[in-house]
Amino acid sequence: MINSLFEFWPVLWPALAAIGVILAVVPFLGLYMTFVERKIAAYVQDRVGPNRVGPFGLFQAIADGIKIFLKEQLIPDHVFTALYFLAPAFSLITAMFALVVMPFGPVATDYKDGFRFVVAPGIDIGILMMLAISSLSAYGIIIGGWASNNKYSIYGAIRSCAQFISYEIPLGLSILGVIAITGSLNIEKIVEAQSGSLLDWNVFWQPVAMLVFFTAALAETNRLPFDLPECEQELVGGFHTEYSGIKFVLYFLAEYTHIVTVSFLTALLFLGGWHFPGLPGPSGASTPILLLGLGVLLAKVALVVLVIILLRWSLPRFRFDQLMGLAWKGLIPLGLINLVGVAIVLSLGLPKHLLVATVILPVLAAYYSAAKFNASMATTEARRQGLSPQGAVSYE
Amino acid sequence: MSDPQKNDLQKNEAQMNKPSAKKSVKWGEAPKMSILDALYLPAIASGLATAVRHAVSGKATTRQYPEVEPEIPPNYRGVHRLNRDEAGRVKCVACYMCQTACPANCIEIIAAPAPKDDPHWKDRDKFPATFTIDELRCIYCGMCEEACPVDAIELTSIYDLTGMTREEMIFDKEKLLSVFDETVKSGHDPVRTNRGNLGPAAELSPTAKDAPPPPGRGKSG
Ligand code: SF4
Ligand code: SF4
Numbered sequence: 001m002i003n004s005l006f007e008f009w010p011v012l013w014p015a016l017a018a019i020g021v022i023l024a025v026v027p028f029l030g031l032y033m034t035f036v037e038r039k040i041a042a043y044v045q046d047r048v049g050p051n052r053v054g055p056f057g058l059f060q061a062i063a064d065g066i067k068i069f070l071k072e073q074l075i076p077d078h079v080f081t082a083l084y085f086l087a088p089a090f091s092l093i094t095a096m097f098a099l100v101v102m103p104f105g106p107v108a109t110d111y112k113d114g115f116r117f118v119v120a121p122g123i124d125i126g127i128l129m130m131l132a133i134s135s136l137s138a139y140g141i142i143i144g145g146w147a148s149n150n151k152y153s154i155y156g157a158i159r160s161c162a163q164f165i166s167y168e169i170p171l172g173l174s175i176l177g178v179i180a181i182t183g184s185l186n187i188e189k190i191v192e193a194q195s196g197s198l199l200d201w202n203v204f205w206q207p208v209a210m211l212v213f214f215t216a217a218l219a220e221t222n223r224l225p226f227d228l229p230e231c232e233q234e235l236v237g238g239f240h241t242e243y244s245g246i247k248f249v250l251y252f253l254a255e256y257t258h259i260v261t262v263s264f265l266t267a268l269l270f271l272g273g274w275h276f277p278g279l280p281g282p283s284g285a286s287t288p289i290l291l292l293g294l295g296v297l298l299a300k301v302a303l304v305v306l307v308i309i310l311l312r313w314s315l316p317r318f319r320f321d322q323l324m325g326l327a328w329k330g331l332i333p334l335g336l337i338n339l340v341g342v343a344i345v346l347s348l349g350l351p352k353h354l355l356v357a358t359v360i361l362p363v364l365a366a367y368y369s370a371a372k373f374n375a376s377m378a379t380t381e382a383r384r385q386g387l388s389p390q391g392a393v394s395y396e
Numbered sequence: 397m398s399d400p401q402k403n404d405l406q407k408n409e410a411q412m413n414k415p416s417a418k419k420s421v422k423w424g425e426a427p428k429m430s431i432l433d434a435l436y437l438p439a440i441a442s443g444l445a446t447a448v449r450h451a452v453s454g455k456a457t458t459r460q461y462p463e464v465e466p467e468i469p470p471n472y473r474g475v476h477r478l479n480r481d482e483a484g485r486v487k488c489v490a491c492y493m494c495q496t497a498c499p500a501n502c503i504e505i506i507a508a509p510a511p512k513d514d515p516h517w518k519d520r521d522k523f524p525a526t527f528t529i530d531e532l533r534c535i536y537c538g539m540c541e542e543a544c545p546v547d548a549i550e551l552t553s554i555y556d557l558t559g560m561t562r563e564e565m566i567f568d569k570e571k572l573l574s575v576f577d578e579t580v581k582s583g584h585d586p587v588r589t590n591r592g593n594l595g596p597a598a599e600l601s602p603t604a605k606d607a608p609p610p611p612g613r614g615k616s617g
Contacts, residue, residue: 043451048458307444310451314443366434373429 018119022099030256035061037309044313071245076148079242083147088243088250091140095257098134101126101187102264106274106282106293109188117294118188126187127179127269131172134220134261138164140254141222145239156238159228159320166327167219167226173335174213177342178202178269181352191273195281199353201272208338208358210270212331217262218308219327222255225315228323263304264297271300334361468553470585473536475554476529476567477575479547479587483516486573487548490524494540494549502533503540527569531557552585 035050035057042049050057075081105117123129138161145157179185182193194200203210219226235241240251267273274282274293282293318326338358345354432438459466468474479487490507508525510517517523540549552575559565567575579585 040451043456044447046450046453046455046457048456048460310444310447311440314447315440362435362437363431366431366436370429370431370434373434377428 014115015119017115018117022096022104022119026096026099026257026260027253029260030253031061031065033256033259033305034064034252036305037312040306040309041313044310065249068249069246073246074244076242078149080147080149083143084242085247087140087144087147088247088254090143091137091254092250092257094133094137094140095254095261098130098137098261099257101129102261103187103191103268103273104264104294105297106285106290107188108281108283108285109186109192110283111188117290122186122188125185127175127185127190130187130261130265131168134258135164135168137254137258140251141239144243144251148239148242150242152235153239153241156228156235156241160222160239163219163222163226163228163323166324167216167331170212170327170331170335171216171220173332173339174209174216175269176335176339177206177209177355180339180342180346187268191268191275192281194272195275196277198272198277201270201275203270203272205353205355206270206338206342206358207356208334208361210266211362212335212338213270214266216327216331217265218311219323221258221262221308223259223308224312225317226323227317228320259305259308260301263301263308266304267297267300271304273297273300330365334365337361466555468555470553472553472555473538473541473551475531475552475557475575476534476540476572477550477552477579477585478527478569478572479550479576480573485517485520486523486527486569487546488524488527488544489520489546489548490522491545493543493545497539497543498534499537499539500533500535502530504528504530524569527572529567529572530565531567532562532565547587550585550587552579554579 038060039049039057041047050060053059053063075084100119101123103118103121107116107118107121109122111121141160142157145153145155145160148154178190182190184190190202194202198204222228240248243251274297276293276296279292279296280289282290285293338355338361341355341358344350345352481487488505490505492505492507495503495505504526505524505528506526507522510520510523512518536551538551541551554575557565580587
């Protein structure tokens, strides 16, 4: 036993170290993302934001953390206790578990023993596993809503269930094109395929896919404009109405972990990951180069996070039928047609940059829906004119 | 052929064709949707642009309250005070006007005849033996100030009134007089009402208008 442990040690310790990094950084990141979000929200709304605790209010996040950990454990009488405790933990566990295959820094496809920026490198079904596990997080919300045993929570849970199921499909469809051309589900390989010039980044030949992916992923994180499961005005707090203190924090961390995951995925799959024109790849690279790659990746991730946060303060919330309509009538057809385009390009052996032409798709869709909308309005108008007593209408 | 609905319609039509009826009806039309509207993306981009523009404008309107106090206008309706006359006696003549005027029923006065044998009080008939105001119940409407015939009760610019118990928020005569002493000493609330000038309490009286802004409260932020 001990012997075999020693035998596996060279394989084991990098994984353990990476797990340690993730476990140490993610909760901290969650706390500080709330701080960043509050600051940005404040600036967008012409306020100052938290500025009392520490310089620039930097310790506000820590104060919040301490406060919420010391809060009373409140268990409402009417909940199903076991499930009630299980749900937030499940939420966070699935959110963290998805990070296992996610490289958070440059990882070479021919990785060696020693520390590397991923828990499990070279997983050949990486992206598939990531999608599978992160969609499990719907259970955390559904179980929580069910266990809370009140109507607002269960409404929130049902909404989130429908939302998750709908947006899983465009999420998968949108990466299929990238996967088909790369020929691998291995995340490191997908990133490796984007090395070289700027134009090799997937976003430059799959812009529509990136759009669909980002929208669907945003919906998966349950954030505005897709935060139907917890919208305050309609559902009090949605699935987490009955949760407070540390149980609420778990949900909260799960949500922010999702944001981190989504941002990393966007950066890795579409924005070239740790590649930047002129920067050598991670294969056999020296430490400074690796750190530079890490910086590049983190900068891209920060950019995506910033966009996600800013979007929250720019867009109103969807209505539920609009939410469903966007997935089923908008994103899924777009993703499908994009995939067909990829298939054509692949089978005819054409250059993949022809796929930039897919940007015509959303424009066509918009043209179609605008024409349809105007036609329907015209019919309504005609009907109203027909009904109006004097036959013709005078506009004044 | 003569179905009643049609008749109604015709009658309606005759009515609607009258010039007056035509003028009163306005039909609106839904604006046409363009491709750009249906694409959503330009709208999202402009929303993001608005957010970013505000974020980088650096024009936060927040006032750092405890450090920077707000500028209080001299006719502000804050905590009450009972004014003193030139001899330092309470100016109030216990006429009950304020108690009657108060919509919140928070003033309670017990009148007493002025001690005639005391030379200090010989020109006065009545004075309030007790005078209490429940500052928690008060709605700070200023009716008491307006009702007082001798400018004895006034509201001040003290806005940050706090207390640990309900009892300490019930101000008695001594407390109200001490508010007068304090506010007059610090100079931020000159006697503001004008005998004979009726008007809303929040109207600036000439004395209040000329007064310097409350010290320590003039910093704008
Ligand atoms: S301010 Fe209004 S409510 Fe307050 S004591 Fe005077 S009259 Fe009553
Ligand atoms: S404060 Fe003025 S109105 Fe009130 S009892 Fe005294 S004199 Fe009368």
